[in-house]
Amino acid sequence: MSRRDDGSPFAPHTPAETAAMLDVVGAETEADLFDVPDEVAFDGEFGIPTRDERTVVTDLADTLGRNDDLTEFLGRGHYGHYVPAVVDDLSSRSEFLTSYTQYQPEITQGFLQALFEYQSMLVDLTGLPVANCSMYDAATGLAEAALLADRVRETTGSTLLVPEDLRDGKRGTLDNYVDGAGLTVETYPYDDANVDVDALSERLDGDVCLVYAENPTVTGAIEESLDAVGDLAADHDALFCLGTDPVALGLLREPAAVGADVVVGEAGSLGLPTSYGMGVGLFACRESYLRQVPGRLVGASEDADGRRAFTLTLQTREQHIRKERATSNICTNQAWVALRVAMHLAWLGPRGLADLAEDCVRNARELAADLDDIGGVTAPLADRHHFREFVVRTDRPAPAVADDLRGRGFAVHTLDDHRLQVCVTDLNAGETDEFVDAFEGAA
Amino acid sequence: MNYDQARYGDDERNEPLLSEKRAAEVDPGEGSALPDELTRDSLELPAPSEPELARHYTRLSQMNWSVDSGPYPLGSCTMKYNPTFTETVAADPNAAVHPDRDPETVQGTLELLYGLQEYLADIGGMDAVTLQPPAGAAGEFTGITVAKAYHERNGNDRSEVIVPASAHGTNFATAAMAGYDVVELPSGEDGRVDVEALEAAVSDDTAALMLTNPNTVGLFERDIVEIADIVHRAGGLLYYDGANLNALLGRARPGDMGFDIMHYNVHKTFATPHGGGGPGAGPVGVVSELAEFLPRPRVREADDGDYELFDPARSIGKVHGFAGNWLVLVKAYAYIHRLGDEGLLDASAKAVLNANYLAERVAFDVPYGPFHHEFAATAGDRDAADVAKAMLDYGVHPPTTKWPEMVPEAMLTEPTEAESRASLDDLAAAFNAAAADSEGALADAPRKTAARRIDQTSAARDPRLSWHALADAGSTADE
Numbered sequence A: 001m002s003r004r005d006d007g008s009p010f011a012p013h014t015p016a017e018t019a020a021m022l023d024v025v026g027a028e029t030e031a032d033l034f035d036v037p038d039e040v041a042f043d044g045e046f047g048i049p050t051r052d053e054r055t056v057v058t059d060l061a062d063t064l065g066r067n068d069d070l071t072e073f074l075g076r077g078h079y080g081h082y083v084p085a086v087v088d089d090l091s092s093r094s095e096f097l098t099s100y101t102q103y104q105p106e107i108t109q110g111f112l113q114a115l116f117e118y119q120s121m122l123v124d125l126t127g128l129p130v131a132n133c134s135m136y137d138a139a140t141g142l143a144e145a146a147l148l149a150d151r152v153r154e155t156t157g158s159t160l161l162v163p164e165d166l167r168d169g170k171r172g173t174l175d176n177y178v179d180g181a182g183l184t185v186e187t188y189p190y191d192d193a194n195v196d197v198d199a200l201s202e203r204l205d206g207d208v209c210l211v212y213a214e215n216p217t218v219t220g221a222i223e224e225s226l227d228a229v230g231d232l233a234a235d236h237d238a239l240f241c242l243g244t245d246p247v248a249l250g251l252l253r254e255p256a257a258v259g260a261d262v263v264v265g266e267a268g269s270l271g272l273p274t275s276y277g278m279g280v281g282l283f284a285c286r287e288s289y290l291r292q293v294p295g296r297l298v299g300a301s302e303d304a305d306g307r308r309a310f311t312l313t314l315q316t317r318e319q320h321i322r323k324e325r326a327t328s329n330i331c332t333n334q335a336w337v338a339l340r341v342a343m344h345l346a347w348l349g350p351r352g353l354a355d356l357a358e359d360c361v362r363n364a365r366e367l368a369a370d371l372d373d374i375g376g377v378t379a380p381l382a383d384r385h386h387f388r389e390f391v392v393r394t395d396r397p398a399p400a401v402a403d404d405l406r407g408r409g410f411a412v413h414t415l416d417d418h419r420l421q422v423c424v425t426d427l428n429a430g431e432t433d434e435f436v437d438a439f440e441g442a443a
Numbered sequence B: 001m002n003y004d005q006a007r008y009g010d011d012e013r014n015e016p017l018l019s020e021k022r023a024a025e026v027d028p029g030e031g032s033a034l035p036d037e038l039t040r041d042s043l044e045l046p047a048p049s050e051p052e053l054a055r056h057y058t059r060l061s062q063m064n065w066s067v068d069s070g071p072y073p074l075g076s077c078t079m080k081y082n083p084t085f086t087e088t089v090a091a092d093p094n095a096a097v098h099p100d101r102d103p104e105t106v107q108g109t110l111e112l113l114y115g116l117q118e119y120l121a122d123i124g125g126m127d128a129v130t131l132q133p134p135a136g137a138a139g140e141f142t143g144i145t146v147a148k149a150y151h152e153r154n155g156n157d158r159s160e161v162i163v164p165a166s167a168h169g170t171n172f173a174t175a176a177m178a179g180y181d182v183v184e185l186p187s188g189e190d191g192r193v194d195v196e197a198l199e200a201a202v203s204d205d206t207a208a209l210m211l212t213n214p215n216t217v218g219l220f221e222r223d224i225v226e227i228a229d230i231v232h233r234a235g236g237l238l239y240y241d242g243a244n245l246n247a248l249l250g251r252a253r254p255g256d257m258g259f260d261i262m263h264y265n266v267h268k269t270f271a272t273p274h275g276g277g278g279p280g281a282g283p284v285g286v287v288s289e290l291a292e293f294l295p296r297p298r299v300r301e302a303d304d305g306d307y308e309l310f311d312p313a314r315s316i317g318k319v320h321g322f323a324g325n326w327l328v329l330v331k332a333y334a335y336i337h338r339l340g341d342e343g344l345l346d347a348s349a350k351a352v353l354n355a356n357y358l359a360e361r362v363a364f365d366v367p368y369g370p371f372h373h374e375f376a377a378t379a380g381d382r383d384a385a386d387v388a389k390a391m392l393d394y395g396v397h398p399p400t401t402k403w404p405e406m407v408p409e410a411m412l413t414e415p416t417e418a419e420s421r422a423s424l425d426d427l428a429a430a431f432n433a434a435a436a437d438s439e440g441a442l443a444d445a446p447r448k449t450a451a452r453r454i455d456q457t458s459a460a461r462d463p464r465l466s467w468h469a470l471a472d473a474g475s476t477a478d479e
């Protein structure tokens, strides 16, 4: 018999092979190999039946099929853009997918080079000279930036200033990560969806070690005061951390040009489909913080034949060497998602990326104008330029409008009693006419 | 085994960088609907055509070792086969939903997450599970933050976390990140926790002990009940690092051993692909007393059979911007659903059998035992890193080297259940060929990989972290 019909389908042993191997080991049964005292042995059952592949695929398709088929006009930090087939195809090559961290660089040059290229493209986009090869997501990236701000020589304070209007997931993660370091998170207000520079200036003092701002903001407004924020942070010896994403960076001002010291954000707006919040955290910073950077870094070197080669480097920052004095506890990261981002960026090229970004501005503008034409609706609520998304004010209670829209096949964000948020990308841009009609009916 | 890895390029380098192939520069602000002061003036990026892109990444993939290429016995990492049907499941368009969808409209997603919470709780013997942590280390941070919240709630500020010397680096780093002093516990003579040393280490300041079981050289902590007692008597909590759960599926559960908190390493135990470094997922399970501290939101089944989100009463808050690594969780669910009780039990049995069989076949000493799914051989008077480089030429990936430190020149080897007897024999042959190689041959290895021995020192001394830092990789932008 070459295949067993019980046990794990992914363990190749026939009964005869198992018997022969037990013989070599000198054990009678597999159970004899376990040195588990009786008092803690488990002899119960989980009650999970073993299923064949077809049944599992069908079962899970049924389960996932219970998700309603709605057209999403959703964003607020998680964005779907069209991912070209070639990205799916190439990234799914199992040489990439089923490998791990490049502890043996000689035999994993392919992935190392791909990550080096990812880092390099982030340098292109941010203008900052150092980018790591991924954080888990935007929220943990921001939290790591805060811890970096605490460690670097350039700062002395222990307060972090973040916008009042920050996504709960980011704020909550930040609060947890900085608690152990004894840092305090405080907020500054927005004025018409942009940084209230005067208020920020009032809150800044010598105890602030990091000022965080976003471009675009969580409601999609393009930030117009970045230079002022950068200057204020620099005047107070605080780091300026900018949150953004690679699509926005295709058009909006280069972070280095506005004085950003660290750039974080959700890079999974490229390369990944909408994934229930899964993404990849981008992280770039100034050269002077190099030895304080969290996460993995790929560098160029040479091999014994003098040929260029890539390797993980500056590993003495990392937990497997530095233990409790490491710059972060991160080990497994989001490398494969970073690979997909790099593929998507290269596929777009600078023209494609800039055009995609320009569409994010124009589509949002057009959609807002169409919605604004509806009686009892104001869009965009802020008198700003917008990127992908914007806030809509409705005279009718917003939750009722959202419910009604849902009945018509569309999902939007409900912010409060009279405010909704709407996001348009290349994925749903073809359905804005239907959406506006539905909105007219719902508002 | 005869092996030569693909190489491309010339005497100077392998496959050129994307920037060396074709790049372009544009002015995104030109013709933009935005005012000039809000846009950048220049954007330079690679601009390969799609055929060039396809060839580039195909070549890179050919210069990359993977589980599908051959044995990958990287100890502690559980590089088992990643069944491809889980990719099919995760690619379902119905899985591509936004995290801000109204829960009523994503019942399928919530049902799957709920089902996974339940599976994991059963498998670990835990009462409540969060799926939010995006990797094992993030799970550790979540778990230790839960422990901290629990102690604070009891008006009980504790300042120390105890970590065995043999623990993974993330345990130390996590405890420090959470603001604790790390107390390192030396290993006992037999490679396990020294119970007396633990007695001496615990105190009113002990917040938790972090433990892997079987430990990082594959040994079961036979005194686990006593260990749990000691920690609990001191008022501390017992944390289980789930990296080695692949040894115990269906045979022993952390909850039954007295652990209060654990993380599951689904990219190890539940076969989701490691993706060249990630993504993984690190769900955390806790006993009922700690459930109220878990991150928000969690999923539960309502009375009407619908699934809903809820915030635990004293939640520590968030550890990820959204719900963690959803696509990884889908794959893990699919794997457990496919294997069922019998498959899980067998996966561990074969993982342990394989490690024991391989250890018999290799010509290096294995100082501690009995081990389970992995063993730490010692390279003796040779440098384990050199032995590893030599193994690369024999068509296998080497083990984890020089860790844990309690085994000198350690080669931590975890073959997993996925290797057949024949491939274990190949693996043993690679170990033994490297063992027989002369010092000179070792120092000269590898010769058959896409790159030969890489100079780590100069990479770190003169960091060049992007193509901008390479003199010869200058832009080929056609402006």
Ligand SMILES: Cc1ncc(COP(=O)(O)O)c(C=O)c1O
Pocket: A330, A331, A332, B076, B077, B135, B136, B137, B138, B167, B168, B170, B171, B212, B216, B241, B243, B244, B265, B280, B281, B282
């Ligand atoms: C024993 C042990 N603990 C913790 C971890 C950390 O897990 P992750 O890499 O998923 O963050 C690892 C994995 O690398 C490990 O081997």
